Each structure stands twice: as C-alpha cells, then as structure tokens.
Amino acid sequence: MLTGQTLLYFIYVLAAASVILTAESLYVSYSARRVRTGTINHRLARLAEEVPAEKTLQGLLRERGLTEAGDYISGMIALNRLYTQSGITGSPLAFAAMFLLAGLAIALVLPLLLRFSPIVGLLAFWFVGIALPLLVLRRARNRRIQKFAAQLPDALDMIVRSLRAGHPTTVAINLVAREMADPLGTEFGIVSDEITFGLSLENAVRKLSQRVGFEGLHLLSVSLSIQAKTGGNLTEILGNLSMVLRERQKLRLKIRALSAEGRVSAWIISLFPVVMFCLLLVIAPSYYGxxxxxxxxxxAFLIFGAWALLGDFIMYRMVNFDF
Structure with missing residues (x-):
C-alpha cells in the first residue's frame, strides 16, 4: 500500500512539474514574440537574434539583392536596382521565377482548357510573367520612397540635435537607426554598420541613396561630400536640408490634392468601357451577335486598347510631374 501511495505521489509531482514547465514555455515564447513585435525596425529584430553584427549586415544586403560589398548581385543593373529599391526581401531569381511560372501556367491553361486563342495565352504570359512583376516592383518602390521621404526630415532633425549635444556623426546616425521605424531605421542601420566596418561616411550615404532611390538622399550625399572636402557647419547644413525636404513634401501633397480630380476622372474614363463591356457579356451574352x-x-481591340493606354499615359503625365 505504501509503494502504491508513493507511486501516486510521484505521478502527482510529475504532473505538476509538467504543468509548470508548459506554462513557463508558453510564457517565454509569448514574451519573445512580444519583443520581436515591439522591435521598431527589421535590423533591430535581426540583431535581437544574437547574430554577429557583420553577419546581420551581410544578411540584410543579401536579402535585398546585393552583394556583401553593397554592389548589385545581377548583371541586369536596372532590374536589380528596381528590386533593391522596392524593399522586397528574398531572392530576386525566386521572385522572377514565381511570376514567370505563373504566366506560363496561365498561358497553357487558356488555350488548352478554356479554348482561347494562342495569342490570348501569349498576351497573358507577357502580362503575368513580365509586366506584372515590374508593376509590383514599381508600386512597392514608389510607396517605400514616399514613406522614406516622410521620415527623412525627422531623422535629419534627430541627427542635428545629437550633433549639437556633442555626439560624433556616427553616433548620431546610430541613434536614428535605433529610434526610427522602417524603412528609414533599417537603411540608416546599414549605413551605421558599414561605417563601423570601415566604409567612409560619404560612400555609405552614397550607397544608401542607390539602395533607396530618393532624390533627397542624393542631396544629403552631396552635402556631406562637400562638407568633408571644404568644411563648414554640418548641423546648419543638415538643418537647412531638413527644412527644404519638409517644404517640398508639403508642396507635393498640395499638388496631389489639387490634381485629385484629374486622377479620379482618369480612372472613371478608363474603367467605364471595360466595366460596361463585362456587364453586357454577363447580362446579354448575345448582344454582340x-x-x-x-x-x-x-x-480593333489591339488598336483601340493601345489608343486608350496612350490617353491614360497622357492623363497620368498631366497629374504627375516633377518640380
């Protein structure tokens, strides 16, 4: 009886220990997930994984389609630059292969199963496999640049305040990398790491301008290069640049608001024939006989489609322009 009672107590102890360990493991995983979620940018999340800073830098560059030295990994510079500036992470070859395979599958399905013309399948392959990834990359790049442009004046103000407090330029850039969200936080973190591993400030900012594609960073790169060669008050230069970028952002938003009617008109004029054509096909399939x-x-479809695209391009250029 004593042996059985001892065995029962032992089972109780094991059950209690398993419950405690399970609760502790759930708490630790939940806490780690909260820490990762609360990390302000992607670079800090990578550093929180206790990976050496050099490997973190190499991983950040590699997932953007760049070599460890920050150069383009592909010989097709324009496409590689577009992929890098879009901010999409992963292998560029895998990204391109995904769309090419999807386009090839659609091009085979349309003629074989749905009995469409082979020309329709060829056009579908061209759109899905070639045009669509370019549109996705361009849209991602434009959205990322707009977000970066909105963050940059605040980042420059933070650098100016840090410099006035007596910090070196590298410490000020590292402060921005720790306090700012993506995409600016990670990009400035890469600049900070590149300076730490021996790259000059001018070259690091020049590579930053190439990775992002924002013209304001080109102004920053030129300002730093001139200041390094001729001297001058860096805080005043960065403060003036921040003010200029902020005013240009205000002007851009004002132009966007004034041109909103033109953009909406372009969408309505462009989509109305397509919508009516689809409605007639659904409601009255025999309408066209x-x-x-x-x-x-x-x-006729090709000619009028090209003519409509030309009109859309003209309206796009009327409401989107450089200043």
Missing part, C-alpha cells in the same frame, strides 16, 4: 467571328475584331 456574331461579331466575335470577324477577322477584324482582334486588330
């Missing part, structure tokens, strides 16, 4: 069998239908 035997016109689909005409040999002129495909050239």
């Amino acid at each position: 035997g016109v689909w069998n005409s040999p002129l239908i495909l050239p």
Whole structure:
C-alpha cells in the first residue's frame, strides 16, 4: 500500500512539474514574440537574434539583392536596382521565377482548357510573367520612397540635435537607426554598420541613396561630400536640408490634392468601357451577335486598347510631374 501511495505521489509531482514547465514555455515564447513585435525596425529584430553584427549586415544586403560589398548581385543593373529599391526581401531569381511560372501556367491553361486563342495565352504570359512583376516592383518602390521621404526630415532633425549635444556623426546616425521605424531605421542601420566596418561616411550615404532611390538622399550625399572636402557647419547644413525636404513634401501633397480630380476622372474614363463591356457579356451574352467571328475584331481591340493606354499615359503625365 505504501509503494502504491508513493507511486501516486510521484505521478502527482510529475504532473505538476509538467504543468509548470508548459506554462513557463508558453510564457517565454509569448514574451519573445512580444519583443520581436515591439522591435521598431527589421535590423533591430535581426540583431535581437544574437547574430554577429557583420553577419546581420551581410544578411540584410543579401536579402535585398546585393552583394556583401553593397554592389548589385545581377548583371541586369536596372532590374536589380528596381528590386533593391522596392524593399522586397528574398531572392530576386525566386521572385522572377514565381511570376514567370505563373504566366506560363496561365498561358497553357487558356488555350488548352478554356479554348482561347494562342495569342490570348501569349498576351497573358507577357502580362503575368513580365509586366506584372515590374508593376509590383514599381508600386512597392514608389510607396517605400514616399514613406522614406516622410521620415527623412525627422531623422535629419534627430541627427542635428545629437550633433549639437556633442555626439560624433556616427553616433548620431546610430541613434536614428535605433529610434526610427522602417524603412528609414533599417537603411540608416546599414549605413551605421558599414561605417563601423570601415566604409567612409560619404560612400555609405552614397550607397544608401542607390539602395533607396530618393532624390533627397542624393542631396544629403552631396552635402556631406562637400562638407568633408571644404568644411563648414554640418548641423546648419543638415538643418537647412531638413527644412527644404519638409517644404517640398508639403508642396507635393498640395499638388496631389489639387490634381485629385484629374486622377479620379482618369480612372472613371478608363474603367467605364471595360466595366460596361463585362456587364453586357454577363447580362446579354448575345448582344454582340456574331461579331466575335470577324477577322477584324482582334486588330480593333489591339488598336483601340493601345489608343486608350496612350490617353491614360497622357492623363497620368498631366497629374504627375516633377518640380
């Protein structure tokens, strides 16, 4: 009886210990997840994984399509630059292969299963496999640049305050890397790491301008280069640049507000024929009769489609311009 009672107590102890260990493991994983979620930018999250700073820098550059030295990894410089400036992480080859395979699958399905013309399959492959990834990259790059442009004046003000407090330039840049969110926080963190591992400030900022593609960073790179060669008050230079960038941002938003009517009109004019065509196909499939069998239908669609795209491009240029 004593042996059985001892065994029962032992089972109770094991059960209690398992419950405590389970609760502790859940708490630790939840706490680690909260720490990762509360990390202000991607670089700090990578550093929190207790990976050496040099490997973290190499990983950040590699996932943006760059070599360890910060150069483009592909010989197609324009495409590699677009991929890097978009901020999409991962392998550029995997990104391109995903769209090419999707376009090839659609191009095979349309003629074989849905009995569409091979020309339609070829056009679908061109759009999905070639045009769509470029559109995705351009849109991601434009959104990232806009976000970076909104953050940069505040970052320059932070650097100016740090310099006036007596900190070196590298410490001021590292402060921005710790306090600012993405995309600016990670990009300035890469600049801080590159300076730490021996790159000059001018070259690090020049590489930053190439990675982001924002023209304000080109002004920053030129300002730092001139200040390094001729001297001058760096805090005053950065303060003036911050004010100029902030005023340009205000002007850009004002222009966007004034041109909103033109953009909406362009969308309505462009989408109205397509929407009506689809509605007629759904509501009255026989509305167009035997016109689909005409040999002129495909050239007509191509000509009028190209004409509509030309009109869309003209309206786009009317409401989007440099200043």
